[in-house]
Amino acid sequence: MRNVDLSTRVGSVELANPVMTASGTSGHGAELAAYFDLSELGAVVVKSLSAEPWAGNPPARLVPVDAGMLNSVGLQGPGVEAWMESELPALAATGARVVASVWGQSVDGYAKAAEMLASAPPAVVAVEVNVSCPNIEDRRRMFAHSPAATAEAVEAAAACLRPRWAKLSPNVTDLVEIAGAAIGGGAEALTLVNTVMGMVIDPERHRPVLGAGGGGLSGGAIRPVAVRAVYECRAAFPDCPIVGVGGISRGEHVAEMMMAGADAVEVGTATFADPRAPRRVLAEFHRWCTRHNVLKSSQLTGAAHDRH
Numbered sequence: 028m029r030n031v032d033l034s035t036r037v038g039s040v041e042l043a044n045p046v047m048t049a050s051g052t053s054g055h056g057a058e059l060a061a062y063f064d065l066s067e068l069g070a071v072v073v074k075s076l077s078a079e080p081w082a083g084n085p086p087a088r089l090v091p092v093d094a095g096m097l098n099s100v101g102l103q104g105p106g107v108e109a110w111m112e113s114e115l116p117a118l119a120a121t122g123a124r125v126v127a128s129v130w131g132q133s134v135d136g137y138a139k140a141a142e143m144l145a146s147a148p149p150a151v152v153a154v155e156v157n158v159s160c161p162n163i164e165d166r167r168r169m170f171a172h173s174p175a176a177t178a179e180a181v182e183a184a185a186a187c188l189r190p191r192w193a194k195l196s197p198n199v200t201d202l203v204e205i206a207g208a209a210i211g212g213g214a215e216a217l218t219l220v221n222t223v224m225g226m227v228i229d230p231e232r233h234r235p236v237l238g239a240g241g242g243g244l245s246g247g248a249i250r251p252v253a254v255r256a257v258y259e260c261r262a263a264f265p266d267c268p269i270v271g272v273g274g275i276s277r278g279e280h281v282a283e284m285m286m287a288g289a290d291a292v293e294v295g296t297a298t299f300a301d302p303r304a305p306r307r308v309l310a311e312f313h314r315w316c317t318r319h320n321v322l323k324s325s326q327l328t329g330a331a332h333d334r335h
Contacts, residue, residue: 031313031316031317031321031322031323031324032322032323032324032325033045033309033312033313033316033324034325035069035290035291035324035325035328036268036290036325037153037190037192037215037216037268037270037290037291038190038215038216038268039190039215040070040124040152040153040190042069042070042124042291043067043069044067044068044069044309044312044324045069045281045285045289045290045291045292045312045324045325046068046069046281046291046292046294046305046308046309046312047068047069047070047071047072047126047270047291047292047293047294047305048068048070048071048072048293048294048295048298048305049072049272049293049294049295049296049298050072050073050074050075050126050128050155050157050194050293050295051074051075051098051100051128051295052294052295052296052298052299053071053072053073053074053295053298053305054073054074055073055074055076055104055105055110055114056073056110056113056114056115056117056118057114057117057118057120057121057123059071059298059302059305060117060118060121061302062302062303062306063303063305063306064121064122064306065118065121065122065123066121066122066123066124067306067309068123068124068305068306068309069124069291070123070124070125070126070152070153071118071123071124071125071126072125072126072128072155072293073110073114073118073125073126073127073128074104074128075102075104075128075129075130075155075157075160076104076105076106076107076110076127076128076129076130076140077102077104077106077107077129077130077131077132077136077140078106078107078131078136078139078140078143079106080104080105080106080109081101081102081103081104081106082101082103083100083101083102083103083104084099084100084101084103084237084238084239085238085239086238087236087237087238088100088101088237088238088242090227090236090237090242092225092227092244092246092248093248094246094247094248095244095245095246095247095248095249095274095296096244096245096246096296096299097225097226097227097236097237097242097243097244097245098222098237098242098243098245099237099238099239099240099241099242099243101239102130102160107129107140107143107144108143111143111144111146111147115147115148115150115151118150119148119150119151123150124150124152125150125151125152126151126152126153126154126155126192127144127147127151127153127154127155127187128154128155128156128157128194129141129144129154129155129156129157129184129187130156130157130158130160131160131180131183132160134176134179134180134183135183137156137180137183137184138183138184138186140184141154141156141183141184141185141186141187142186142187144187144189145186145187145188147189151189152189152190153189153190153191153192153215153216154184154187154189154190154191154192155191155192155193155194155218156180156181156184156191156192156193156194156214157194157221158170158171158176158177158180158181158193158194158195158196158209159171159194159195159196159221159222169196169198171195171196171198171199171205171221172196172198172199172205173205174204174205174207174208175208177193177195177205177208177209177212178208178209178211178212179212180212181193181209181212181213181214182212182213184213185213190215190216191213191214191215191216192214192215192216192217192218192270193206193209193210193212193214193216193217193218194218194219194221195209195217195218195219195220195221195256196220196221196222197219197220197221197223197249197252197253197256198223198224202219202220202256202259202260203259203260203263206219206260206263206264206267207263207264210264210267215268216267216268216269216270216290217260217264217267217268217269217270218269218270218272218293219253219256219257219260219269219270219271219272219273219289220249220252220253220256220272220273221243221272222242222243222244222245222249223243223244223245223248223249223252224241224242224243224244225241225242225243225244226240226241226242245273245274245295245296246274246276246296246297247274247276247296248274249273249274250273250274250275250280251274252273253271253272253273253274253284254271254273254283254284254287255287256273257269257271257284257287257288257289258287258288258331258332260288261287261288261289261329261332262288262332265329268290269288269289269290270289270290270291270292270293271284271285271287271288271289271291271292271293272292272293272295273295274296275292275293275294275295275297275308276294276296276297276304276308277308277311278308278309278310278311278312278313278314278315279311279312279315280292280308281308281311281312281315282312282315282316282319282327285324285325285327285328285330286327286328286329286330286331287329287331288328288329288331288332289328290325290328294308312324
């Protein structure tokens with residue numbers, strides 16, 4: 028294959044290539060290292076962590092659907108301190124660039140989790156601020172459903188002393204407004220998008236399949252939703268770095284997402300069926316660039332936008 032420059036930047040973070048794992052789909056540490064060299068990816072984005080251990084939702088937590096998967100894991104995790112002691116060392120030893128992810132039930136919760144990450148080793152190059160979780164200070168909605176709450180959570184996460192990427196929800200009327208609030212709160216980049224709310228009911232039991240009732244839809248079904256979100260936010264914020272996530276399972280999907288405006292992408296649900304999916308997608312994207320005479324993949328970013 029022709030030599031293709033796959034390097035990219037997400038704000039101040041330099042990546043060898045634009046393909047990363049997606050938070051919540053590849054574990055807390057080096058779980059996927061048994062399948063491929065994690066250092067080959069742009070970065071490994073780990074499962075979201077709160078300041079304290081969190082048990083998550085009751086089973087069942089996952090259910091396959093026609094074009095993806097519905098999940099209600101409920102952000103189960105060991106807490107930042109335990110993660111840094113037990114999971115991060117093995118992950119950092121692989122040579123992977125690591126993006127941590129934080130969440131909280133309150134603004135103070137985000138601040139506490141972020142502050143605990145301030146002492147993380149240099150392998151942790153950025154922190155994804157997952158605002159798509161319940162807000163106990165406003166039980167009617169997630170942080171990501173409110174511009175003000177989004178800005179407050181992202182601003183509180185400044186205690187991590189690293190670049191912050193705001194992971195936003197597509198379950199809003201005006202995503203551009205929320206994205207603007209995240210940027211105003213100090214987000215260096217936007218991660219677009221988290222799952223779409225959904226539900227599956229068992230006709231035999233007359234009950235929802237998932238233990239918590241509803242859950243988040245991911246996989247191929249939401250890729251057009253993610254592409255549109257990336258496109259609209261790139262148009263609204265032409266200078267803001269964007270990470271695209273949602274339904275990416277082939278190399279050409281990386282090209283599509285970058286043309287919409289993404290600087291990098293995350294591969295998530297595909298990993299459940301194929302643990303090697305992130306590495307395979309990267310190889311397919313390299314071949315796609317070769318076939319299409321793309322010498323520097325970052326030049327694809329925003330290519331679908333009318334520049335006239």
